[in-house]
């Protein structure tokens with residue numbers, strides 16, 4: 299098999315959100331530590347799934363990667379386009395002029411397409427907007443109209459929908475519009491943030507299969523965020539497990555499900571057959587709430603809930619390391 303090609307190389311990527319001071323006299327600047335020191339690679343053509351409980355920083359990672367948020371510290375080396383010197387571009391420090399043309403490459407599909415689709419624009423206008431903004435086609439050219447209809451067809455949308463407005467569609471069809479808008483740009487990388495979570499189960503598989511077909515056709519790379527383990531297992535080549543802003547385990551999908559190494563992953567997987575993390579993650583963990591990302595526990599952030607925690611875990615931060623080939627874990631006492 300050919301060596302996988304790098305698309306992203308993240309080095310200690312950190313994203314903090316400063317909180318507003320509550321009183322004039324508050325000296326300390328509190329921050330939400332949404333992503334901390336994330337160092338992972340994303341390879342061309344793969345689907346990297348991202349799982350973890352609500353608030354662990356999945357959406358923040360997706361959006362920071364796309365540089366929709368300014369980066370607190372660390373690097374995002376993007377290998378999808380090279381600079382004049384033939385080097386990858388560091389999105390973390392790139393200025394607006396450098397990032398603007400890259401917007402075409404880097405797309406986002408939302409959980410709730412309705413809120414991201416302009417209600418006053420027709421489907422045709424929604425798909426056309428980015429194409430015109432990036433100068434892919436001249437405005438209202440005949441070829442742009444043909445291209446839009448072809449993109450709609452590829453995404454399972456009938457041509458006569460082109461003049462309709464978002465409110466005239468079902469949830470599944472709206473997600474098809476969101477997908478069509480993204481893939482029309484011929485992107486290299488798509489962050490899909492819970493793209494099927496708001497849909498009926500019967501529709502979910504249609505949308506997932508559409509995304510897989512488009513990926514195959516265009517050699518797309520996905521970061522696919524979901525709290526549903528069955529969806530993640532079905533779509534992902536590799537899976538990253540997040541806890542309180544950290545990636546705690548990263549492995550191929552079969553490795554993660556069959557040979558999990560991190561106690562938190564074990565807890566998540568114990569949620570099967572009810573695969574919804576939101577409902578069931580509590581069962582295997584010690585009593586107590588998820589700690590706050592404003593003031594996370596010392597050492598291993600998971601030590602307050604981990605059934606295997608020892609003294610060392612309270613003091614020493616476990617780094618993500620490759621314990622087995624292509625299987626990374628951040629734990630002092632992995633489950634071998």
Ligand SMILES: Nc1ncnc2c1ncn2[C@@H]1O[C@H](COP(=O)(O)OP(=O)(O)OP(=O)(O)O)[C@@H](O)[C@H]1O
Pocket residue numbers: 315330331332350351352353354355356357358359525591
């Ligand atoms: N714009 C923001 N300003 C301040 N805090 C934020 C912002 N966006 C996210 N956060 C905080 O950062 C942390 C991570 O949030 P994020 O939305 O990335 O989590 P998530 O894993 O996507 O959760 P969910 O599964 O509920 O979507 C949370 O504590 C959240 O409250």
Ligand code: SF4
Pocket residue numbers: 560561562598599600601602604605606607608611616628629630631632
């Ligand atoms: S480092 Fe310690 S507390 Fe953290 S997951 Fe491993 S065993 Fe549990």
Ligand SMILES: [Mg+2]
Pocket residue numbers: 356357358491
């Ligand atoms: Mg989210």
